[in-house]
Amino acid sequence: MYTITIDKEQINAMPMVAFEGRIVVIDAVSQVRAAVNALRTYPLVGFDTETRPAFKRGVLHPTALMQISAPDICFLFRINRIGLPQSLRSYIEDATCHKVGLSLHDDWSVLRRHYEVFPDGFDEIQDMVALNHIGEMSLQKIYAILFGQKISKSQRLTNWEADTLTHGQQRYAATDAWACINIYNRLTNGSFDPEQSPFRHEITNETH
Numbered sequence: 724m725y726t727i728t729i730d731k732e733q734i735n736a737m738p739m740v741a742f743e744g745r746i747v748v749i750d751a752v753s754q755v756r757a758a759v760n761a762l763r764t765y766p767l768v769g770f771d772t773e774t775r776p777a778f779k780r781g782v783l784h785p786t787a788l789m790q791i792s793a794p795d796i797c798f799l800f801r802i803n804r805i806g807l808p809q810s811l812r813s814y815i816e817d818a819t820c821h822k823v824g825l826s827l828h829d830d831w832s833v834l835r836r837h838y839e840v841f842p843d844g845f846d847e848i849q850d851m852v853a854l855n856h857i858g859e860m861s862l863q864k865i866y867a868i869l870f871g872q873k874i875s876k877s878q879r880l881t882n883w884e885a886d887t888l889t890h891g892q893q894r895y896a897a898t899d900a901w902a903c904i905n906i907y908n909r910l911t912n913g914s915f916d917p918e919q920s921p922f923r924h925e926i927t928n929e930t931h
Contacts, residue, residue, distance in 0.1 A: 724926040725925050726858040727856050727857045727859075727920050728859055728864075729864050733922070734863065734873050737871055737873040738873065740874060741898045742894060744901070745796045745797070747797070748801065748893065749798055749800045752808050755800070755805060756808075759811055759813075759814045761793075762814065767908075768900075769899075769900040770791050770792075770822045771899045772786050773787055773788040773896055775803075776881075786803075788801055790899065797897035797900055801888075803883075803884050815840060815842050816841050817843065818843040822844050822845045823846045823848060823907040825847070825862050825865075826860070827842070848862075851906075857917070862899060862902060866905070869905075869906060869910075870909070877895070878891050878894075
């Protein structure tokens with residue numbers, strides 16, 4: 724028996740990686756349909772959301788941003804401004820549109836506090852990594868194990884409801900969604916062999 728894990732020191736020694744494609748911020752309802760139509764042309768997209776961090780106990784903010792990425796373009800839907808228009812809701816609920824994300828249950832629980840939505844067509848990365856002996860659940864650690872590259876998390880606790888999203892915020896959000904595509908492809912195309920992973924650790928049943 725073995726498991727695949729990685730520590731922060733190993734990740735910090737890796738080169739940084741980020742999404743380098745086109746990023747489109749959607750902050751008006753009039754922009755949504757064209758963005759969704761573009762996403763529908765891709766066989767697979769990555770999905771993630773961002774919520775304004777709450778630094779007080781009991782405070783829960785609604786979903787601020789929904790990022791959906793193809794390999795070369797990522798759309799950032801500012802949900803705090805546009806809500807959840809029907810064309811976007813239909814895309815999320817369309818079982819024929821293949822989408823992949825990580826910790827999707829958390830995304831849906833926050834979104835459903837304000838919107839009635841029934842997502843379909845999604846694959847959960849955390850389920851996939853478990854089948855490949857990977858004992859990590861965070862995007863950064865999973866990506867580091869599979870690609871030997873580090874995804875920055877420096878923008879995670881920034882204000883996602885700000886008047887204007889900074890370049891750093893946009894790149895961070897896009898990278899998280901885009902990374903899901905890469906992880907999915909790596910785990911399904913046969914290029915990852917868990918037995919050969921340098922982060923493999925044998926599990927021993929020691930008695931004391």
